[in-house]
Amino acid sequence: MTNGGFNGEGVYAIYRFEMARALRTLWQSLVTPVITTALYFVVFGAAIGSRMTDMDGISFGAFIVPGLTLLSVFMQSIFNASFGIYFPKFTGTIYELLSAPISSLETVLAYVGAAVTKSMVLALVTLATATLFVDVRVEHPLLMLMFLFLITTAFCLLGFVIGIWAQNFEQLQIIPMLIVTPLTFLGGAFYSISALAEPWRTVTLFNPVVYLISGFRWTFFGVADVPVWASVAVMLAIIAACLTAIIWVFRTGYRLKQ
Amino acid sequence: MTDAILSIRGLRKAYASGTEALKAVDLDIRRGEIFALLGPNGAGKTTLINIVCGIVTPSGGTVLVDGKDHLEDYRHARSRIGLVPQELTTDAFESVLSTVTFSRGLFGKRRDPAKIETLLKRLSLWDKRKAKMMELSGGMKRRVMIAKALSHEPDILFLDEPTAGVDVELRRDMWDIVRKLKSDGTTIILTTHYIEEAEEMADRVGVISRGELIAAEDKHVLMQKLGRKTLKLTLAEPMAEIPGELAEWNLELEDEGHILCYRFDTNAEKTGVPSLLRRVSDLGIGFKDLSTRQSSLEDIFVGLVHEERAK
Numbered sequence: 116m117t118n119g120g121f122n123g124e125g126v127y128a129i130y131r132f133e134m135a136r137a138l139r140t141l142w143q144s145l146v147t148p149v150i151t152t153a154l155y156f157v158v159f160g161a162a163i164g165s166r167m168t169d170m171d172g173i174s175f176g177a178f179i180v181p182g183l184t185l186l187s188v189f190m191q192s193i194f195n196a197s198f199g200i201y202f203p204k205f206t207g208t209i210y211e212l213l214s215a216p217i218s219s220l221e222t223v224l225a226y227v228g229a230a231v232t233k234s235m236v237l238a239l240v241t242l243a244t245a246t247l248f249v250d251v252r253v254e255h256p257l258l259m260l261m262f263l264f265l266i267t268t269a270f271c272l273l274g275f276v277i278g279i280w281a282q283n284f285e286q287l288q289i290i291p292m293l294i295v296t297p298l299t300f301l302g303g304a305f306y307s308i309s310a311l312a313e314p315w316r317t318v319t320l321f322n323p324v325v326y327l328i329s330g331f332r333w334t335f336f337g338v339a340d341v342p343v344w345a346s347v348a349v350m351l352a353i354i355a356a357c358l359t360a361i362i363w364v365f366r367t368g369y370r371l372k373q
Numbered sequence: 374m375t376d377a378i379l380s381i382r383g384l385r386k387a388y389a390s391g392t393e394a395l396k397a398v399d400l401d402i403r404r405g406e407i408f409a410l411l412g413p414n415g416a417g418k419t420t421l422i423n424i425v426c427g428i429v430t431p432s433g434g435t436v437l438v439d440g441k442d443h444l445e446d447y448r449h450a451r452s453r454i455g456l457v458p459q460e461l462t463t464d465a466f467e468s469v470l471s472t473v474t475f476s477r478g479l480f481g482k483r484r485d486p487a488k489i490e491t492l493l494k495r496l497s498l499w500d501k502r503k504a505k506m507m508e509l510s511g512g513m514k515r516r517v518m519i520a521k522a523l524s525h526e527p528d529i530l531f532l533d534e535p536t537a538g539v540d541v542e543l544r545r546d547m548w549d550i551v552r553k554l555k556s557d558g559t560t561i562i563l564t565t566h567y568i569e570e571a572e573e574m575a576d577r578v579g580v581i582s583r584g585e586l587i588a589a590e591d592k593h594v595l596m597q598k599l600g601r602k603t604l605k606l607t608l609a610e611p612m613a614e615i616p617g618e619l620a621e622w623n624l625e626l627e628d629e630g631h632i633l634c635y636r637f638d639t640n641a642e643k644t645g646v647p648s649l650l651r652r653v654s655d656l657g658i659g660f661k662d663l664s665t666r667q668s669s670l671e672d673i674f675v676g677l678v679h680e681e682r683a684k
């Protein structure tokens with residue numbers, strides 16, 4: 116160890132490895148998700164956007180940009196981070212990670228750090244693409260980046276947990292497909308929840324994704340469905356829950372060691 | 374043990390399935406030696422190695438690497454150990470150079486292209502440095518795995534069945550590599566189920582069977598113990614039971630009385646073979662054929678286990 120306490124070389128090695136993997140699969144990791152999201156912008160923004168009513172005084176095309184960007188970010192964060200740790204488990208190369216002088220925190224930092232980097236790039240490219248089709252403004256750019264960073268961190272941590280838990284490719288896809296997508300569609304990606312009638316409005320407030328989308332959208336347009344502090348609290352809670360799960364996994368060796 | 378680089382005490386492992394893979398193993402590995410762990414499939418060799426390397430969690434016992442606990446001081450232990458696992462598991466899309474460079478970094482060593490170049494040349498991998506892992510033959514992959522294990526310059530190298538499924542040429546190369554490493558001061562622990570391999574390579578040999586280490590001795594001492602042969606006489610007429618006159622040889626009947634077996638020690642002063650044959654002919658017992666063969670590993674384990682129990 117170059118520096119007794121922290122295996123920086125090890126973290127960097129994993130980070131580089133993960134980034135190299137993303138570059139090798141650029142179509143899958145960046146181009147495809149950006150095009151998919153851009154299709155929504157084309158349809159709802161440029162094509163039929165003018166026929167939709169404004170939401171909270173914002174044109175519909177622009178209104179959906181933060182939510183749809185997040186949908187893509189949720190999915191890719193989970194896929195990226197879960198695949199990063201699942202694949203070595205699947206091929207058996209995890210033996211090297213388990214036998215290396217690297218702590219669990221360093222391992223998480225490396226894998227999740229790489230996944231967060233990829234998700235941030237994806238989000239920014241998606242937002243840049245959106246400006247080609249709809250008129251978006253960002254009222255609080257710095258806060259927007261901070262929100263994005265916390266949200267990608269939360270979902271990359273979640274992805275990491277899923278990657279450790281999953282024992283086959285199907286399980287790897289179940290949570291993003293079956294839980295995250297519906298929660299996002301029902302979480303106000305396409306509408307303001309104030310437009311909902313009771314009891315749906317109250318029910319919707321149990322969906323954590325509502326808080327993420329609302330907070331993120333606030334950094335764009337300055338309007339929110341729920342208080343901004345509540346959005347921050349939910350993000351931090353997800354991060355804390357995932358970190359707790361990961362620490363427990365590494366303590367017990369759950370699904371990593373026999 | 375004053376100069377043990379690795380000290381294992383009471384090491385146990387019961388897998389979740391209930392299999393008791395290791396039953397309280399004690400073992401000391403001396404600094405700079407080549408130690409062969411010899412045992413049949415399923416004996417617990419891989420389990421032992423994987424515990425020391427941090428891949429499997431022990432159910433009990435301790436492992437000290439150079440005097441420090443391998444779990445409490447895992448950074449110290451692991452940065453000094455290199456492992457070439459039994460299975461060939463590699464990242465298919467990585468190049469030889471990048472995967473070996475990755476390993477060095479993962480183990481906390483500063484990047485050093487010159488060192489990696491020397492290592493790859495030494496393992497005859499330099500020409501293949503740009504090849505992707507999936508383009509390599511099995512033998513080449515194993516070389517890369519050795520390069521990965523050596524990339525962080527460990528003091529202790531584990532080779533789990535290094536010659537399984539390897540052709541003769543690579544096997545010879547492998548032994549050259551191992552000898553070179555030893556002369557550089559690396560301690561090497563390898564597993565095998567071939568006696569010949571243990572005999573050829575190791576300074577000391579440990580015999581493991583069903584999770585128990587039944588012997589760990591200097592190679593020459595152990596090979597004497599293992600130097601047993603079986604003499605088989607194929608009889609002209611089947612025999613119902615062994616005549617009392619032959620009792621002193623402890624013979625056994627096989628194949629429904631058609632074969633008379635005698636197990637003997639080739640290293641003993643008197644093997645008992647000539648006297649047995651004389652007695653057999655004196656008794657007028659006819660035989661059609663005679664053969665001797667080296668006891669198989671299984672036979673030897675049985676023998677050693679009996680000895681162990683008799684103590």
Ligand SMILES: Nc1ncnc2c1ncn2[C@@H]1O[C@H](COP(=O)(O)OP(=O)(O)O)[C@@H](O)[C@H]1O
Pocket residue numbers: 373388389390392393394412413414415416417418419420421
């Ligand atoms: N992951 C595992 N789960 C359950 N049993 C295992 C596992 N790995 C090995 N075993 C069992 O433990 C015993 C020892 O296996 P192993 O250490 O691989 O032996 P060897 O390497 O000497 O062939 C065997 O009975 C094997 O079936």
Ligand SMILES: [Mg+2]
Pocket residue numbers: 415418419420459533534
């Ligand atoms: Mg084995």
